[in-house]
Amino acid sequence: MTTSDRTTALVLRWVAVYTRSLDPEIAARRQAELASDLWEQCAHARRVGAADSMVALSILRRAVAGVPADLRWRQHQLAVARGRPRWQPRWQLSSTRTRALARTWWLVLAALFIPLYGFGAVGIMNFDTSTDSWWPKLWYTGALGMIVSAVLIAAGILARRWARATGDVLIAIGALPLTVSIAALEDSVLRVVAAATLLVTIVAFLDAADARSLAGRANSARRWLLAAATAAAATVAGLGMARAHAAPVVVLSVMSGITLLAVLAIVGYRHRRRPT
């Protein structure tokens, strides 16, 4: 049994839970539609040769993101069955702009990190033109790591329009350095920012998995681009933090975190289920 088979079974169990005690015909329809949807997604993934782990992540993300709608739908069906007036939500996101923002909130958040990293890099360098030279101070303070992160996020947002998964992974790699150094941060505001970067990293990675589960054969140039971006981010972040006298555990966590994410992403590009 593959990972996507197990995920499919898990989702179908969830469907059985939230359709319990509903009208049998309505429950059966929802269960059958979900069974068909999950089968079609797995079949499509097999046709395009997508990695099984990416398909499983995509299915899991779709299920988890749909839980509030599942519960509202159940509530509505129960209300109708009891003869109560049709249940109406208290509010709906009817504005097109609001709905668009709801769909892309994490990209907006990621875009905010670009100036934040830029200002942060300038701030931590505390550059004095009379005594300081640029290059050593970029290394010494770790500002270069922040600049590389900002560039990776910007490149990811731009690349996403043409290569969604690649753009997502670039964003995730760019957001990761601050995420993995959260334990070393003392400022509460910075901790909030680090938590936001963690959120962006997770969502970007899940979005990349979703894109990989849909896409056809991976472009090897993109794989090399991701590997190069990962190497750049891990090296700059790790060395920069080491030069800034960060604790070894922080340096190691930054480098290993970035590498782990990249390995997962690149594995998603390389290991594919054999089309059947």
Next chain:
Amino acid sequence: MRRKPGTLLLLEVDILDAGLALRRDGTSSVHGFQLAKAIADRADTRAALTAHGTLYKALSRMEAAGLLTSTWEDPNLAAADGRPRRRLYQVTGAGERALAAWQAQHPKASAPPRPAAGPGPA
């Protein structure tokens, strides 16, 4: 904010748009995953596949509103292919008119769908 009567949610616009685009390509009725994939493939959204709960709740709501109709496919066909039976949706005339009205109100938001990069779901 309550939804105004007669207005479409963005997901509903995407569903109608994808359903009509697939119809223009020769697919008269479409199943749920096919719609989710068509929406994700659009150049202007670059969105992830729509969540299960969100998609099927929207489809049942749109069917109740008369924007879509749906039927189960022939079980023999599904059995012959060795897969679960599909629920097939079609955009109605009311759905077409609702989308046209929305597009007239939001001319900038109406972008042509991006062709799928790979082979689409059968």
